[in-house]
Amino acid sequence: MASTGASGSDGKGQGVAKSVTYYRLEEVAKRNSSKEIWLVIHGRVYDITPFLNEHPGGEEVLLEQAGADASESFEDVGHSIDAREMLKQYYIGDVHPNDLKPESGSKLLVILDFTHHRRCSLRLPISLLYFGKQVLLRRSY
Numbered sequence: 001m002a003s004t005g006a007s008g009s010d011g012k013g014q015g016v017a018k019s020v021t022y023y024r025l026e027e028v029a030k031r032n033s034s035k036e037i038w039l040v041i042h043g044r045v046y047d048i049t050p051f052l053n054e055h056p057g058g059e060e061v062l063l064e065q066a067g068a069d070a071s072e073s074f075e076d077v078g079h080s081i082d083a084r085e086m087l088k089q090y091y092i093g094d095v096h097p098n099d100l101k102p103e104s105g106s107k108l109l110v111i112l113d114f115t116h117h118r119r120c121s122l123r124l125p126i127s128l129l130y131f132g133k134q135v136l137l138r139r140s141y
């Protein structure tokens with residue numbers, strides 16, 4: 001079943017709260033035919049039923065992804081900015097947070113973040129070594 005939640009507010013009563021409908025993946029998976037076709041792309045759920053006959057890449061590729069997470073195949077094709085804009089009109093909600101899995105892009109971010117922290121944590125000992133060397137050099141003159 002779908003559930004709703006609020007997002008888009010800054011929590012201070014200034015923003016306009018937008019209500020988001022959350023869908024479980026098992027619910028999306030049921031919409032897997034040409035009569036009703038839903039897809040997940042980057043954690044968002046799209047009802048693309050009216051788009052099926054209009055897709056420039058053909059119906060077949062969409063039916064292959066019906067009811068599933070099509071993020072990877074959508075990106076593999078290298079869709080244009082126009083195609084990404086078109087997505088908006090078919091948006092119906094987000095994947096329920098309990099069903100979200102990290103995407104490959106975020107794996108890269110974790111690795112980059114890790115190396116960044118390693119570099120930062122090495123900075124202090126290296127500075128201390130350099131400073132110590134300078135002190136010793138001065139003493140030896």
Ligand code: HEM
Pocket residue numbers: 039046048051055056057058061062065070073074077078079080081082083084086087
């Ligand atoms: C529902 C979301 C989708 C929308 C709005 C969409 C839209 C479009 C558009 C506008 C094009 C024309 C080229 C461009 O502007 O990039 C296109 C081409 C294409 N799309 Fe999609 N598409 C969607 C999903 C998918 C998925 C899931 C696949 C899976 C493989 C796919 C495969 C293709 C292919 C193979 C082409 C032809 C590319 C070419 O001939 O160069 N599309 N799509």
